[in-house]
Amino acid sequence: MTEIRKLDLSSGAFRANSYAVYRELRDSAPVAPVMLPSKQQLYLATRYDDVMTLLKDSRSFVKEPENAGLRSRTNVRWLPRMFRAMGSNMLYVDAPAHTRLRNLVHKAFTPRMVENMRARIETLAEEQLDMAEKQASFDLLEDYALPIPMTVIAEMLGVPEKDRSNFRKLSEKIISVDTNNGNLGMVLPILRFASYLRDLYNERRRNPGNDLLTALVEAEAEGDRLDEDELLAMGLLLLIAGHETTVNLITNGTLALIEHPDQMQMLHDHPEMTRSAVEELLRYYAPIEIATDRYVASEDTELGGVEVPKGTLVLACLGSANRDERRFENPDRLDITRDPNPHVAFGQGIHYCVGAPLARLEGEIAMRTLARRMPDIRLAVEPDKLRYRKSLFLRGLETLPVVPGVREKSF
Numbered sequence: 105m106t107e108i109r110k111l112d113l114s115s116g117a118f119r120a121n122s123y124a125v126y127r128e129l130r131d132s133a134p135v136a137p138v139m140l141p142s143k144q145q146l147y148l149a150t151r152y153d154d155v156m157t158l159l160k161d162s163r164s165f166v167k168e169p170e171n172a173g174l175r176s177r178t179n180v181r182w183l184p185r186m187f188r189a190m191g192s193n194m195l196y197v198d199a200p201a202h203t204r205l206r207n208l209v210h211k212a213f214t215p216r217m218v219e220n221m222r223a224r225i226e227t228l229a230e231e232q233l234d235m236a237e238k239q240a241s242f243d244l245l246e247d248y249a250l251p252i253p254m255t256v257i258a259e260m261l262g263v264p265e266k267d268r269s270n271f272r273k274l275s276e277k278i279i280s281v282d283t284n285n286g287n288l289g290m291v292l293p294i295l296r297f298a299s300y301l302r303d304l305y306n307e308r309r310r311n312p313g314n315d316l317l318t319a320l321v322e323a324e325a326e327g328d329r330l331d332e333d334e335l336l337a338m339g340l341l342l343l344i345a346g347h348e349t350t351v352n353l354i355t356n357g358t359l360a361l362i363e364h365p366d367q368m369q370m371l372h373d374h375p376e377m378t379r380s381a382v383e384e385l386l387r388y389y390a391p392i393e394i395a396t397d398r399y400v401a402s403e404d405t406e407l408g409g410v411e412v413p414k415g416t417l418v419l420a421c422l423g424s425a426n427r428d429e430r431r432f433e434n435p436d437r438l439d440i441t442r443d444p445n446p447h448v449a450f451g452q453g454i455h456y457c458v459g460a461p462l463a464r465l466e467g468e469i470a471m472r473t474l475a476r477r478m479p480d481i482r483l484a485v486e487p488d489k490l491r492y493r494k495s496l497f498l499r500g501l502e503t504l505p506v507v508p509g510v511r512e513k514s515f
Protein backbone atom coordinates (compact mmCIF):
# COMPACT_ATOMS: atom_id res chain seq x y z
CA MET A 105 0.00 0.00 0.00
CA THR A 106 1.46 3.37 -1.06
CA GLU A 107 1.79 5.91 1.73
CA ILE A 108 -0.86 8.61 1.93
CA ARG A 109 0.64 12.02 1.15
CA LYS A 110 -0.54 15.01 3.11
CA LEU A 111 -0.68 17.82 0.58
CA ASP A 112 -2.38 21.19 0.73
CA LEU A 113 -3.05 21.19 -3.01
CA SER A 114 -4.90 24.50 -3.00
CA SER A 115 -2.45 26.62 -1.04
CA GLY A 116 -0.39 29.33 -2.70
CA ALA A 117 2.76 27.96 -1.09
CA PHE A 118 2.14 24.52 -2.62
CA ARG A 119 1.63 26.03 -6.07
CA ALA A 120 4.89 27.96 -5.87
CA ASN A 121 6.73 24.63 -5.60
CA SER A 122 4.29 22.21 -7.20
CA TYR A 123 6.35 21.12 -10.22
CA ALA A 124 9.05 19.65 -7.97
CA VAL A 125 6.40 17.73 -5.99
CA TYR A 126 4.80 16.42 -9.19
CA ARG A 127 8.16 15.22 -10.53
CA GLU A 128 8.71 13.23 -7.38
CA LEU A 129 5.16 11.81 -7.53
CA ARG A 130 5.47 10.81 -11.20
CA ASP A 131 8.53 8.76 -10.29
CA SER A 132 7.45 7.24 -7.02
CA ALA A 133 3.62 7.28 -6.85
CA PRO A 134 2.02 8.26 -10.18
CA VAL A 135 -1.50 7.61 -8.88
CA ALA A 136 -1.03 8.76 -5.31
CA PRO A 137 -3.43 8.66 -2.38
CA VAL A 138 -3.52 12.19 -0.98
CA MET A 139 -5.05 13.70 2.15
CA LEU A 140 -6.02 17.38 2.12
CA PRO A 141 -5.86 19.52 5.29
CA SER A 142 -9.67 19.11 5.51
CA LYS A 143 -8.98 15.32 5.89
CA GLN A 144 -10.65 14.70 2.54
CA GLN A 145 -8.94 11.83 0.73
CA LEU A 146 -8.44 11.52 -2.99
CA TYR A 147 -6.07 10.13 -5.61
CA LEU A 148 -3.90 12.37 -7.73
CA ALA A 149 -2.79 11.21 -11.19
CA THR A 150 0.42 12.90 -12.35
CA ARG A 151 1.67 10.95 -15.41
CA TYR A 152 0.61 11.94 -18.91
CA ASP A 153 -0.79 8.52 -19.88
CA ASP A 154 -2.84 8.15 -16.69
CA VAL A 155 -4.17 11.69 -16.98
CA MET A 156 -5.28 10.93 -20.56
CA THR A 157 -7.03 7.74 -19.45
CA LEU A 158 -8.76 9.55 -16.61
CA LEU A 159 -10.06 12.29 -18.91
CA LYS A 160 -10.96 10.11 -21.88
CA ASP A 161 -12.57 7.15 -20.15
CA SER A 162 -15.73 8.94 -19.09
CA ARG A 163 -17.50 5.68 -18.28
CA SER A 164 -15.03 4.51 -15.66
CA PHE A 165 -14.39 8.01 -14.27
CA VAL A 166 -17.58 10.03 -13.90
CA LYS A 167 -18.49 13.58 -12.93
CA GLU A 168 -21.74 12.93 -11.09
CA PRO A 169 -21.14 11.43 -7.64
CA GLU A 170 -24.39 9.44 -7.87
CA ASN A 171 -23.00 7.61 -10.92
CA ALA A 172 -20.29 6.33 -8.59
CA GLY A 173 -22.68 5.25 -5.86
CA LEU A 174 -22.25 8.44 -3.80
CA ARG A 175 -24.74 11.03 -2.60
CA SER A 176 -25.70 13.60 -5.21
CA ARG A 177 -23.84 16.90 -5.12
CA THR A 178 -26.97 18.93 -5.76
CA ASN A 179 -29.80 16.94 -4.24
CA VAL A 180 -29.70 18.90 -1.02
CA ARG A 181 -33.12 19.87 0.23
CA TRP A 182 -32.36 23.40 1.38
CA LEU A 183 -30.67 24.37 -1.87
CA PRO A 184 -32.79 26.61 -4.10
CA ARG A 185 -33.80 24.85 -7.34
CA MET A 186 -31.89 27.29 -9.50
CA PHE A 187 -28.75 26.74 -7.43
CA ARG A 188 -29.05 23.03 -8.07
CA ALA A 189 -29.09 23.72 -11.80
CA MET A 190 -25.92 25.76 -11.35
CA GLY A 191 -24.26 22.74 -9.77
CA SER A 192 -25.26 20.58 -12.71
CA ASN A 193 -23.69 22.72 -15.39
CA MET A 194 -22.03 21.05 -18.36
CA LEU A 195 -18.72 20.58 -16.58
CA TYR A 196 -20.31 18.60 -13.76
CA VAL A 197 -22.54 16.13 -15.59
CA ASP A 198 -22.07 12.88 -17.52
CA ALA A 199 -23.66 11.74 -20.78
CA PRO A 200 -26.44 11.92 -21.85
CA ALA A 201 -27.12 15.20 -19.95
CA HIS A 202 -23.68 16.45 -20.95
CA THR A 203 -24.15 15.62 -24.65
CA ARG A 204 -27.37 17.60 -24.76
CA LEU A 205 -25.91 20.71 -23.08
CA ARG A 206 -22.77 20.57 -25.18
CA ASN A 207 -24.74 20.31 -28.44
CA LEU A 208 -26.78 23.33 -27.46
CA VAL A 209 -23.77 25.45 -26.51
CA HIS A 210 -22.08 24.57 -29.81
CA LYS A 211 -25.08 26.04 -31.62
CA ALA A 212 -24.60 29.33 -29.77
CA PHE A 213 -20.86 29.64 -29.31
CA THR A 214 -19.67 29.46 -32.90
CA PRO A 215 -16.21 29.85 -34.54
CA ARG A 216 -17.54 32.90 -36.37
CA MET A 217 -18.52 34.53 -33.06
CA VAL A 218 -14.94 34.02 -31.86
CA GLU A 219 -13.35 35.28 -35.08
CA ASN A 220 -15.55 38.39 -34.93
CA MET A 221 -13.73 39.37 -31.73
CA ARG A 222 -10.27 39.49 -33.34
CA ALA A 223 -10.13 43.21 -34.13
CA ARG A 224 -11.60 44.08 -30.75
CA ILE A 225 -8.98 41.99 -28.92
CA GLU A 226 -6.19 43.67 -30.91
CA THR A 227 -7.49 47.11 -29.99
CA LEU A 228 -7.82 46.16 -26.34
CA ALA A 229 -4.26 44.82 -26.18
CA GLU A 230 -2.81 47.98 -27.77
CA GLU A 231 -4.88 50.29 -25.56
CA GLN A 232 -3.90 48.56 -22.36
CA LEU A 233 -0.21 48.74 -23.27
CA ASP A 234 -0.58 52.42 -24.27
CA MET A 235 -1.64 53.09 -20.70
CA ALA A 236 0.85 50.72 -19.08
CA GLU A 237 3.94 51.98 -20.90
CA LYS A 238 3.49 55.44 -19.42
CA GLN A 239 4.14 54.04 -15.95
CA ALA A 240 7.47 53.24 -14.34
CA SER A 241 5.97 49.91 -13.28
CA PHE A 242 2.55 48.26 -13.50
CA ASP A 243 0.69 45.12 -12.51
CA LEU A 244 0.58 43.01 -15.66
CA LEU A 245 -2.33 41.01 -14.31
CA GLU A 246 -4.62 43.86 -13.39
CA ASP A 247 -3.64 46.18 -16.24
CA TYR A 248 -3.22 43.74 -19.16
CA ALA A 249 -4.02 40.08 -18.57
CA LEU A 250 -7.37 40.67 -16.90
CA PRO A 251 -8.98 43.47 -18.93
CA ILE A 252 -8.62 41.57 -22.23
CA PRO A 253 -10.56 38.34 -21.47
CA MET A 254 -12.86 40.09 -19.02
CA THR A 255 -13.94 42.69 -21.58
CA VAL A 256 -14.18 40.12 -24.36
CA ILE A 257 -16.42 37.66 -22.52
CA ALA A 258 -18.49 40.48 -21.04
CA GLU A 259 -19.01 41.99 -24.52
CA MET A 260 -19.79 38.59 -26.03
CA LEU A 261 -22.39 38.01 -23.34
CA GLY A 262 -23.62 41.60 -23.56
CA VAL A 263 -22.79 42.71 -19.98
CA PRO A 264 -22.87 46.53 -19.82
CA GLU A 265 -19.61 48.26 -18.94
CA LYS A 266 -20.86 49.78 -15.70
CA ASP A 267 -21.51 46.30 -14.24
CA ARG A 268 -18.18 44.72 -15.09
CA SER A 269 -16.12 45.38 -12.00
CA ASN A 270 -18.98 44.08 -9.88
CA PHE A 271 -19.09 40.99 -12.08
CA ARG A 272 -15.40 40.43 -11.56
CA LYS A 273 -15.77 40.67 -7.79
CA LEU A 274 -18.60 38.15 -7.69
CA SER A 275 -16.78 35.76 -9.98
CA GLU A 276 -13.65 36.01 -7.84
CA LYS A 277 -15.70 35.27 -4.73
CA ILE A 278 -17.18 32.16 -6.29
CA ILE A 279 -13.89 30.64 -7.35
CA SER A 280 -11.92 31.58 -4.25
CA VAL A 281 -14.35 30.04 -1.75
CA ASP A 282 -12.50 27.67 0.52
CA THR A 283 -14.24 24.42 -0.44
CA ASN A 284 -12.35 22.61 2.32
CA ASN A 285 -15.22 23.87 4.44
CA GLY A 286 -17.95 22.87 2.00
CA ASN A 287 -19.51 24.91 -0.78
CA LEU A 288 -21.65 27.08 1.46
CA GLY A 289 -19.71 30.28 0.85
CA MET A 290 -20.57 30.12 -2.84
CA VAL A 291 -24.33 30.25 -2.38
CA LEU A 292 -24.74 33.99 -1.88
CA PRO A 293 -22.45 35.21 -4.66
CA ILE A 294 -23.98 32.64 -7.04
CA LEU A 295 -27.50 33.77 -6.19
CA ARG A 296 -26.54 37.39 -6.79
CA PHE A 297 -24.85 36.48 -10.03
CA ALA A 298 -27.88 34.51 -11.14
CA SER A 299 -30.31 37.25 -10.36
CA TYR A 300 -28.24 39.67 -12.44
CA LEU A 301 -27.99 37.21 -15.34
CA ARG A 302 -31.73 36.60 -15.22
CA ASP A 303 -32.32 40.31 -15.82
CA LEU A 304 -29.91 40.27 -18.74
CA TYR A 305 -31.64 37.26 -20.33
CA ASN A 306 -35.03 38.92 -19.94
CA GLU A 307 -33.67 42.02 -21.59
CA ARG A 308 -32.36 39.90 -24.52
CA ARG A 309 -35.71 38.22 -24.92
CA ARG A 310 -37.30 41.64 -25.31
CA ASN A 311 -34.47 43.00 -27.46
CA PRO A 312 -32.59 40.17 -29.17
CA GLY A 313 -29.02 41.16 -30.04
CA ASN A 314 -25.98 39.79 -31.78
CA ASP A 315 -24.58 38.36 -28.56
CA LEU A 316 -24.00 35.02 -26.91
CA LEU A 317 -26.86 35.35 -24.42
CA THR A 318 -29.35 35.88 -27.25
CA ALA A 319 -27.81 32.91 -29.10
CA LEU A 320 -28.15 30.74 -25.98
CA VAL A 321 -31.81 31.71 -25.57
CA GLU A 322 -32.43 30.83 -29.21
CA ALA A 323 -30.19 27.74 -29.39
CA GLU A 324 -32.12 24.70 -30.48
CA ALA A 325 -30.91 21.18 -31.19
CA GLU A 326 -33.36 18.46 -32.23
CA GLY A 327 -36.31 20.54 -31.08
CA ASP A 328 -34.72 20.96 -27.66
CA ARG A 329 -33.83 24.20 -25.85
CA LEU A 330 -32.18 25.28 -22.63
CA ASP A 331 -34.64 25.93 -19.82
CA GLU A 332 -34.41 28.98 -17.54
CA ASP A 333 -32.17 27.36 -14.90
CA GLU A 334 -29.91 25.83 -17.52
CA LEU A 335 -29.52 29.21 -19.21
CA LEU A 336 -28.38 30.70 -15.91
CA ALA A 337 -25.97 27.85 -15.26
CA MET A 338 -24.51 28.12 -18.76
CA GLY A 339 -24.14 31.91 -18.59
CA LEU A 340 -22.36 31.64 -15.26
CA LEU A 341 -20.04 28.87 -16.45
CA LEU A 342 -19.07 30.73 -19.62
CA LEU A 343 -18.47 33.95 -17.77
CA ILE A 344 -16.26 32.43 -15.09
CA ALA A 345 -14.47 29.92 -17.34
CA GLY A 346 -14.17 32.67 -19.93
CA HIS A 347 -11.90 34.92 -17.95
CA GLU A 348 -10.52 33.25 -14.82
CA THR A 349 -8.48 30.94 -17.04
CA THR A 350 -7.26 33.16 -19.87
CA VAL A 351 -6.06 35.75 -17.38
CA ASN A 352 -3.70 33.08 -16.06
CA LEU A 353 -2.52 32.11 -19.54
CA ILE A 354 -1.45 35.70 -20.18
CA THR A 355 0.02 36.30 -16.71
CA ASN A 356 1.84 32.97 -16.36
CA GLY A 357 2.88 33.15 -20.00
CA THR A 358 4.46 36.57 -19.46
CA LEU A 359 6.25 35.30 -16.36
CA ALA A 360 7.63 32.34 -18.34
CA LEU A 361 8.95 34.67 -21.05
CA ILE A 362 10.48 37.02 -18.46
CA GLU A 363 12.21 33.99 -16.98
CA HIS A 364 13.48 33.04 -20.45
CA PRO A 365 14.65 36.28 -22.16
CA ASP A 366 16.03 34.34 -25.16
CA GLN A 367 12.53 33.00 -25.89
CA MET A 368 11.03 36.48 -25.48
CA GLN A 369 13.60 37.84 -27.93
CA MET A 370 12.79 35.05 -30.39
CA LEU A 371 9.08 35.87 -30.20
CA HIS A 372 9.87 39.58 -30.68
CA ASP A 373 11.97 38.79 -33.78
CA HIS A 374 9.55 36.16 -35.13
CA PRO A 375 5.93 37.10 -34.47
CA GLU A 376 4.96 34.32 -36.88
CA MET A 377 5.95 31.91 -34.09
CA THR A 378 3.20 33.19 -31.81
CA ARG A 379 0.91 30.21 -32.37
CA SER A 380 3.44 27.61 -31.27
CA ALA A 381 4.66 29.95 -28.51
CA VAL A 382 1.18 30.07 -26.98
CA GLU A 383 0.89 26.27 -27.11
CA GLU A 384 4.21 26.05 -25.29
CA LEU A 385 3.14 28.61 -22.67
CA LEU A 386 -0.04 26.59 -22.10
CA ARG A 387 2.09 23.50 -21.61
CA TYR A 388 4.77 25.13 -19.47
CA TYR A 389 2.50 26.80 -16.90
CA ALA A 390 -0.92 25.17 -17.40
CA PRO A 391 -3.53 27.78 -16.30
CA ILE A 392 -5.72 24.96 -14.95
CA GLU A 393 -3.20 22.91 -13.07
CA ILE A 394 -5.65 20.30 -11.80
CA ALA A 395 -8.80 19.31 -13.72
CA THR A 396 -12.18 19.14 -12.02
CA ASP A 397 -13.50 16.17 -10.00
CA ARG A 398 -13.90 12.67 -11.37
CA TYR A 399 -15.17 9.67 -9.39
CA VAL A 400 -14.48 5.99 -9.88
CA ALA A 401 -17.70 4.46 -11.23
CA SER A 402 -17.25 0.78 -10.37
CA GLU A 403 -15.26 -1.74 -8.40
CA ASP A 404 -12.08 -3.18 -9.86
CA THR A 405 -11.10 0.00 -11.63
CA GLU A 406 -7.41 0.29 -12.24
CA LEU A 407 -5.42 3.39 -13.09
CA GLY A 408 -1.67 3.37 -13.58
CA GLY A 409 -1.40 -0.04 -11.95
CA VAL A 410 -3.29 1.09 -8.84
CA GLU A 411 -6.69 -0.30 -7.90
CA VAL A 412 -8.85 2.66 -6.97
CA PRO A 413 -12.00 1.86 -4.99
CA LYS A 414 -15.46 2.70 -6.33
CA GLY A 415 -16.60 6.20 -5.34
CA THR A 416 -13.05 7.54 -4.92
CA LEU A 417 -12.34 11.08 -6.05
CA VAL A 418 -9.50 11.07 -8.59
CA LEU A 419 -7.93 14.28 -9.85
CA ALA A 420 -6.05 14.64 -13.12
CA CYS A 421 -3.01 16.85 -12.77
CA LEU A 422 -2.73 18.65 -16.11
CA GLY A 423 0.27 20.71 -14.99
CA SER A 424 2.17 17.54 -14.20
CA ALA A 425 1.14 15.67 -17.37
CA ASN A 426 2.48 18.61 -19.38
CA ARG A 427 5.89 18.19 -17.71
CA ASP A 428 6.03 14.39 -17.94
CA GLU A 429 9.46 13.39 -19.23
CA ARG A 430 7.87 10.18 -20.56
CA ARG A 431 5.97 12.29 -23.10
CA PHE A 432 7.95 15.51 -23.63
CA GLU A 433 11.64 15.92 -24.34
CA ASN A 434 13.29 18.31 -21.87
CA PRO A 435 9.90 19.07 -20.31
CA ASP A 436 11.23 21.74 -17.95
CA ARG A 437 12.67 23.70 -20.85
CA LEU A 438 10.57 26.46 -22.39
CA ASP A 439 10.89 26.10 -26.16
CA ILE A 440 8.47 28.24 -28.17
CA THR A 441 9.27 26.25 -31.32
CA ARG A 442 8.27 22.92 -29.74
CA ASP A 443 6.48 20.78 -32.32
CA PRO A 444 4.53 18.57 -31.87
CA ASN A 445 3.17 19.79 -28.55
CA PRO A 446 0.39 17.47 -27.37
CA HIS A 447 -0.19 19.30 -24.06
CA VAL A 448 -3.39 18.75 -22.10
CA ALA A 449 -3.94 22.32 -20.86
CA PHE A 450 -7.45 22.33 -22.37
CA GLY A 451 -8.30 18.89 -21.02
CA GLN A 452 -9.27 15.91 -23.14
CA GLY A 453 -12.30 13.79 -23.93
CA ILE A 454 -15.92 14.89 -23.70
CA HIS A 455 -15.22 17.84 -21.38
CA TYR A 456 -12.47 19.28 -23.61
CA CYS A 457 -12.56 23.07 -23.28
CA VAL A 458 -15.40 24.67 -25.25
CA GLY A 459 -13.60 28.02 -25.18
CA ALA A 460 -10.21 26.81 -26.50
CA PRO A 461 -10.46 28.71 -29.83
CA LEU A 462 -11.30 31.95 -28.00
CA ALA A 463 -8.58 31.41 -25.38
CA ARG A 464 -6.02 30.73 -28.13
CA LEU A 465 -7.02 33.84 -30.05
CA GLU A 466 -6.80 36.03 -26.94
CA GLY A 467 -3.52 34.44 -25.88
CA GLU A 468 -1.96 34.85 -29.32
CA ILE A 469 -2.90 38.50 -29.68
CA ALA A 470 -1.90 39.34 -26.09
CA MET A 471 1.51 37.63 -26.28
CA ARG A 472 2.36 38.86 -29.78
CA THR A 473 1.51 42.47 -28.87
CA LEU A 474 3.46 42.29 -25.62
CA ALA A 475 6.54 40.74 -27.26
CA ARG A 476 6.45 43.36 -30.01
CA ARG A 477 6.14 46.35 -27.69
CA MET A 478 7.82 45.31 -24.47
CA PRO A 479 10.44 42.63 -25.16
CA ASP A 480 12.61 43.92 -22.31
CA ILE A 481 9.84 43.71 -19.73
CA ARG A 482 11.14 42.53 -16.36
CA LEU A 483 9.94 41.85 -12.85
CA ALA A 484 9.55 44.85 -10.55
CA VAL A 485 9.99 42.61 -7.48
CA GLU A 486 12.25 39.73 -6.52
CA PRO A 487 10.89 36.43 -7.92
CA ASP A 488 10.39 35.01 -4.41
CA LYS A 489 7.93 37.83 -3.67
CA LEU A 490 5.44 36.49 -6.25
CA ARG A 491 2.38 34.92 -4.61
CA TYR A 492 -0.07 32.39 -6.00
CA ARG A 493 -3.80 32.52 -5.41
CA LYS A 494 -5.36 29.90 -3.23
CA SER A 495 -7.14 27.49 -5.58
CA LEU A 496 -7.29 23.75 -6.06
CA PHE A 497 -7.62 24.04 -9.83
CA LEU A 498 -6.04 27.25 -11.04
CA ARG A 499 -2.43 28.25 -11.34
CA GLY A 500 -2.88 31.97 -10.88
CA LEU A 501 -0.62 34.71 -9.52
CA GLU A 502 -2.10 37.34 -7.21
CA THR A 503 -0.22 40.09 -9.03
CA LEU A 504 2.65 40.38 -11.51
CA PRO A 505 4.47 43.68 -10.89
CA VAL A 506 6.64 44.53 -13.90
CA VAL A 507 8.82 47.28 -15.38
CA PRO A 508 7.68 47.86 -18.98
CA GLY A 509 10.96 47.88 -20.95
CA VAL A 510 9.44 49.62 -23.97
CA ARG A 511 11.15 49.48 -27.38
CA GLU A 512 8.41 50.47 -29.79
CA LYS A 513 6.46 53.58 -28.82
CA SER A 514 2.75 53.69 -29.52
CA PHE A 515 3.02 57.06 -31.28
Ligand code: HEM
Nearest residue numbers: 194195345346349350353395396450451455457458459463
Ligand atom coordinates in the same frame (compact mmCIF):
# COMPACT_ATOMS: atom_id res chain seq x y z
C1 HEM B 1 -6.38 29.59 -21.38
C2 HEM B 1 -7.67 29.54 -21.14
C3 HEM B 1 -8.43 28.29 -20.82
C4 HEM B 1 -7.97 27.10 -20.31
C5 HEM B 1 -6.54 26.72 -19.95
C6 HEM B 1 -9.13 26.23 -20.17
C7 HEM B 1 -9.08 24.94 -19.71
C8 HEM B 1 -10.15 24.10 -19.62
C9 HEM B 1 -10.09 22.73 -19.17
C10 HEM B 1 -8.82 22.03 -18.70
C11 HEM B 1 -11.34 22.22 -19.22
C12 HEM B 1 -11.76 20.79 -18.82
C13 HEM B 1 -11.85 20.64 -17.33
C14 HEM B 1 -12.09 19.23 -16.89
O1 HEM B 1 -12.17 18.30 -17.72
O2 HEM B 1 -12.18 19.04 -15.68
C15 HEM B 1 -12.21 23.26 -19.70
C16 HEM B 1 -13.58 23.13 -19.87
C17 HEM B 1 -14.40 24.17 -20.24
N1 HEM B 1 -14.00 25.44 -20.62
FE1 HEM B 1 -12.11 26.15 -20.71
N2 HEM B 1 -10.23 26.92 -20.58
C18 HEM B 1 -9.85 28.17 -21.00
C19 HEM B 1 -10.67 29.16 -21.50
C20 HEM B 1 -12.02 29.05 -21.66
C21 HEM B 1 -12.88 30.07 -22.24
C22 HEM B 1 -12.38 31.39 -22.82
C23 HEM B 1 -14.17 29.58 -22.17
C24 HEM B 1 -15.46 30.19 -22.61
C25 HEM B 1 -15.66 31.32 -23.12
C26 HEM B 1 -14.10 28.26 -21.57
C27 HEM B 1 -15.19 27.46 -21.34
C28 HEM B 1 -15.13 26.16 -20.91
C29 HEM B 1 -16.30 25.33 -20.70
C30 HEM B 1 -17.74 25.75 -20.92
C31 HEM B 1 -15.85 24.07 -20.29
C32 HEM B 1 -16.69 22.85 -19.94
C33 HEM B 1 -16.76 21.92 -21.12
C34 HEM B 1 -17.51 20.63 -20.84
O3 HEM B 1 -17.71 20.27 -19.69
O4 HEM B 1 -17.88 19.96 -21.81
N3 HEM B 1 -12.80 27.98 -21.29
N4 HEM B 1 -11.47 24.40 -19.94
